Amino acid sequence: MKYFKAIAAMSLNRVIGADGKIPWHLPDDFKWFKQMTMGNVVVMGRKTFESLGRPLPNRKNLVLTKHPQRLIKKMPEIFGQYHEWRGGKHLKRAYQFHFSKLGEKNETEIFIFKSLDKLDPQEFPTDIFICGGAQIYEQALPRCSDLYLTLVKREIENGDAFFPKFENKFEPVEEIKDTPEFKIVHYRHKSLLK
Numbered sequence: 001m002k003y004f005k006a007i008a009a010m011s012l013n014r015v016i017g018a019d020g021k022i023p024w025h026l027p028d029d030f031k032w033f034k035q036m037t038m039g040n041v042v043v044m045g046r047k048t049f050e051s052l053g054r055p056l057p058n059r060k061n062l063v064l065t066k067h068p069q070r071l072i073k074k075m076p077e078i079f080g081q082y083h084e085w086r087g088g089k090h091l092k093r094a095y096q097f098h099f100s101k102l103g104e105k106n107e108t109e110i111f112i113f114k115s116l117d118k119l120d121p122q123e124f125p126t127d128i129f130i131c132g133g134a135q136i137y138e139q140a141l142p143r144c145s146d147l148y149l150t151l152v153k154r155e156i157e158n159g160d161a162f163f164p165k166f167e168n169k170f171e172p173v174e175e176i177k178d179t180p181e182f183k184i185v186h187y188r189h190k191s192l193l194k
């Protein structure tokens, strides 16, 4: 049986976002995120996708929204004039698009899904990472075998998106990194893999 994996960063007071953005800039943690997700599938909610302003390159981007048409209409505005947005193929369960910078050949695949329930990790040959935000972590964590959590060693005052309680369902298996600013811990689901 194959499950999702989750990757996230939260502050000491469980904040993951403020005003639609991540309220810290930690290049080393970003490198870690890139290293883990590169070549894999990333799943995110519509709000997180909009806040990125473009899909994550070299990864298959799966975006969740209850209103695909609304998001599709907004895409040129989200991406701006230097990007191309092609496709719009309506597959059985998703809309498929290709995204590239104008004049560049490299393309990123984007799939827009209407429901998390319809996503089955077994369908994907690679790892499939749940990348936020709060609404998506909340719904998907019960289906995640692994959680890679960066604990940012700060309190964030104005946070408005929070990481859900997970401690009773997951146990730490490895401390991957510890720096003065953050630490990364790998957790495993206590019962999914048994």
Ligand SMILES: NC(=O)c1ccc[n+]([C@@H]2O[C@H](COP(=O)([O-])OP(=O)(O)OC[C@H]3O[C@@H](n4cnc5c(N)ncnc54)[C@H](OP(=O)(O)O)[C@@H]3O)[C@@H](O)[C@H]2O)c1
Pocket: 007, 008, 009, 010, 015, 016, 017, 018, 019, 020, 021, 022, 044, 045, 046, 047, 048, 049, 051, 064, 065, 066, 067, 071, 113, 114, 115, 116, 117, 131, 132, 133, 134, 135, 136, 137, 139, 161
């Ligand atoms: N620190 C981190 O690791 C991290 C990671 C990612 C994001 N963030 C932060 O988290 C914040 C965003 O989190 P959020 O909770 O507000 O938004 P979100 O989870 O990114 O997106 C929520 C949207 O996803 C769609 N959605 C949710 N559940 C769905 C389902 N079951 N089926 C289909 N669509 C579904 C809905 O889109 P529609 O309204 O279009 O239907 C909903 O409004 C931002 O501040 C972002 O920067 C932090």
